[in-house]
Amino acid sequence: MESVDNTIGNIGTAAAGSQRSYVRTRKAMIRQTMTAILRVINTVCLLALVLVFALPFIWMVSTSLKTLPETMIFPPRWIPTDPVWQNYADAWNTGPFLRYFTNSIIIAGGILILQMLTIIPASYAFARYRFAGSSFLFGIVMVTLMIPAQLIFLPVYLELSAFKLLNTHLGLILPFASSAFGIFMLRQAFMQISDELIEAARLDQAAEWKIILRIMVPLVKPVLVTFALFSFIAHWNDYFWPLVMTTNETARTLPLGIAKIREVEGVATWNVLMAGNLILVTPILIVFFLSQRQIIKAFVYNGVK
């Protein structure tokens, strides 16, 4: 088509031809400039967003390295003149931080492992099997999703107390042994997998557990990793439950320890407090960076399907 166009152009006067090509290049130039401008705007917007989310964090890092008077000066200084690493040691020494830290790992990790053990079979059963009362049971699971923790902490407290589980790791783990949200999310993922895959595996003489572990679970891995991360972060950072369910230091976790920095040090030792917070979030950041690829995959997958 284009060649025909050009030939016709050539048959006409040379001037007309060159004029047209001039118009064409100008149009192309305008389009190019427009895309360039849009790209710049896009980048600026993204940078602004990054700043909005990153600034508090950067401020936290900066404060954690200042001396106490330096945190008060105005206008504030972003880079401390002489980084005070001692703040981290001070934070660590305000209480039994090693215990808090191990408690946090045991509890958040224990919850994670238990949840994996419960939500994978539960969600698979809800997604793939029809059994008596399956929709009713799933309804109950969904209802628990809508009950806030603040509503049930008292009965749970009494229960744990009756079983002598207050101030124990188990007492902080067991109430979260399963997750309605996890079951829901994973069930959706399992339901999207085509039946033919399972049938192919059956013809390949695979046992049911093998179908689940070798074919189904790897397929929902991105969703599983995403859920695991959210669950880990939520329980790692949780302040309310450990606060309510503990009366002494035996099973207390990092967030409680950090809250205590304020009590121990007086009112406004922001630098030490921020150092404590960094101790709290660093493990999460590490976990996040390790699982980043899987999480992005989870969202991309859902987009394509």
Add this chain to the structure above:
Amino acid sequence: MAKIELKHISKKFKDETVIEDLNLTIKDGSFTVLVGPSGCGKSTTLRMVAGLEKQTGGEIWIDDECVNDTPPGLRDVAMVFQNYALYPTMSVRGNIEFGLKNRGIAKREREKLIADISEIVGLTPHLNKKPQNLSGGQRQRVALARAMVKQPKVFILDEPLSNLDAKLRNQMRTELIQLHKRLGTTFVYVTHDQVEAMSMGDEIVVMNKGVIQQADTPMKLYHDPANRFTAEFIGTPAMNMMNGQDLQGIEIRSAAAVGHVGFRPEQALIGAGAEIEGYEIEGEILTRESLGAENIYQIQSRTGVFFVKTFLAPLETAARVKVTIPYGQLYYFGLNGERLRGVEASSKRLAAAGGR
């Protein structure tokens, strides 16, 4: 190698009866094609043979063994699915190996089998790729390899070529035929495409609405259809069908009432001489479709539209033509669509003259 027998098979989904009293014997080592319109129960039949669907009634025998209660993995049946159903998280090697591992075959032997199979289907360079990184044709080959490596008694293929483009489809068709020759295993193949069925099968089972219309060789189906459905289903363009009452100038001597009379487009002659005795129709050519060696005409006659196909004849340019169908090429069908045999026909004038 195995013979498959379906005895009085029926299948209901809830209240909907999909298949009722189906009887079929699939010969050992045959390439049997189930063909029929979409939704007629081909896949359901196949899935019952594989054990993926449980029949509501009846028995399935594979090699003189009733497999009614045998789980799919132990029936020695391998299946190729329409959408391939490859395990997405496993590599090509993993896909082929999975069934072998489940059977507890030793690693050394597994590797030999995989190497052999991937050589046959041409997958050797791709063994470590994931299915998502393969083309449609390559995925198809993985599905075939996965089925073949188990050396099953029966191969079941459910519309395996329908996701490929036309060229690749033709190529795979030939490869599948060769593969069948080479393995000598029983193939049961499902398609809704009668051309595919005719070109691949040595036994064809025509189905409609869950009922077997005819099970025969391709040539028998074409030349000797058992009923109207088969007659009209096999062949392109389809067999022309005329209502018995619309016929004029023909004397039909039949024991049973004739409902319809049909003829194949390629048996009709345009502008034939008087020496050919046959049923004559006059009509107006509506469209001419020239494919080089063959021409297809759509002709409007007094009783309706019909098709005529000619080979290696110059394109007919006249607007109105006389079409002759030799009496021997007419097919007669009863009021319920069953084929009537031993029917004789002659032109009315002659019969009248002879009668006097």
